[in-house]
Amino acid sequence: MIGTSIAFHLSERGYRDVTVIERGLAGEGATAYATGGIRQQFSSRVNIELVRRSLPFWLDFAGRTGLPLDFRQHGYLFLISDPAMLAAFEANARLQRSLGVEVEVLDPHQAAELFPGIRTDDLAGATYTAGDGSASPSDAVAGYLGGARRQGVELRQRTEFLGLLTDAGGAVRGARTSAGDIEAELVVMAAGPQARGVGRLCGVDIPVSPHPRQAFATTPLDGLHGDLPLVVDLATGAYVHPEPAGTAIVGGNDRDAPSSDVATVDWSRVDSLAAALSHRFPALDGLEIVRGWAGLREMTADDHAIVGPVHEFPGLWVAAGFSGHGFMQSPAVGAALAQWWLEGAPPLDLTPLRPSRFADHLTPELETAVF
Structure with a gap:
């Protein structure tokens, strides 16, 4: 997702001497298992800004890339039981509004009007953004690549990255791959x-850990429809993502899953997910799971991406570790890096995402609006 966005935005600005290296087929990795949420409700300025700046691109995706994308603005609704958490989300909402995000703080009854049938007796409140929504990550990759390749960007699939080509001083002069060397500045x-793992091939440590994340598709149920918001019960992390056909995608109780390179469905968690859903969404008791799948999220210790230059090797950059937010932030990330390289500075402050922040012995800002 991120690599193809970078390639697209470079090509859109007229810089087309770009090669995308993919060890398999483009879009078949983590992207293929993402659920496609796009939300602006975060606690940190940089995370809010990256999605806010991405929204116009998602809305005009076909006009920019030439290929379609169905961005459904069904809204995001966070349900909050803990008064202290509600106070934190109210503070988040003030920051979000200052950055141009239209967010509402609701009482429990107002939340139930947006998603009928939720249990409200133990809710403290909710927050809601009507302009947020979801889209297909696979379609997004296809659009990024289609637009970039029409402009002359090269895609090398089934090509494995093997390491850097550097000069005597350590500066990057290209990449070694299973299909031969590629010169690059x-x-x-x-x-x-x-x-x-890719960082190790370059001689640097990129503190990103893969964590399995699973989701489940359900049968149709009366009352479910695609205009309902994606709703998250923050007490448990369980979410319901209604689909146009009256089905839903559910999940969200596996944030504590240990790091692993293998993404498999942990069916032992289904009972606890069902209990969480039954408690908060009693009207959905008739839902039945028809299939489950799992992918890998690229997590960092502060739930922020790592974006910027690796100073040990001039010419080496990193854009990874998006902690589950890479799809929604990808337009702004690609645009920011393209501007940074071609004009000398990004359009927003990306200092909080610098690769060196974990080695600087400073306490990084934590993203707290996560589930």
Whole structure:
């Protein structure tokens, strides 16, 4: 997702001497298992800004890339039981509004009007953004690549990255691959959950850990429809993502899953997910799971991406570790890096995402609006 966005935005600005290296087929990795949420409700300025700046692109995706994308603005609704958490989300909402995000703080009854049938007696409140929504990650990759390749960007699939080509001083002069060397003045590691392993091939440590994340598709149920918001019960992390056909995607109780390179469905968690859903959404008791799948999220210790230059190797950059937010932030990330390289500075402050922040012995800002 990130690599193809970078390639697209470079080509859109007229810089087309770009090669995308993919060890398999484009879009078949973590992207293929993402659920496609797009939300602006975050606690940190940079995470809010990256999605806010991405929204116009998602809305005009076909006009920009030439290929369709169905961005459904069904809204995001966060349900909050803990008064302290509600106070934190109210503070988040003030920051979000200051950055141009239209967010509402609701009482429990107002939340139930948006998603009928939720249990409200133990809710403290809710927050809601009507302009947020979801889209297909696979279609997004196809659009990024289609637009970039029409402009002359090269895609090398089934090509494995083997290491850097450097000069005597350590500066990057290209990449070694299973299909031969590629000369380049700049190499970007956008390897998602595999970022740490790719970093080792370059001689640097990229503190990104892969974590399995699972989701489940359900049968149709009366009352479910695609205009309902994606709703998250923050007490448990359980979410319901209604689909146009009256079905839903559910999940969200596996944030504590240990790091692993293998993404498999942990069916032992289904009972606890069902209990969480039954408690908060009693009207959905008739839902039945028809299939489950799992992918890998690329997590960092502060739930922020790692974006910027690797100073040990001039010409080496990283754009990884998006902690589950890479799809929604990808337009702004691609645009920011393209501007940074071609004009000398990004359009927003990306300092909080600098690769060196974990080695600077400073306490990084934590993203707290996560589930």
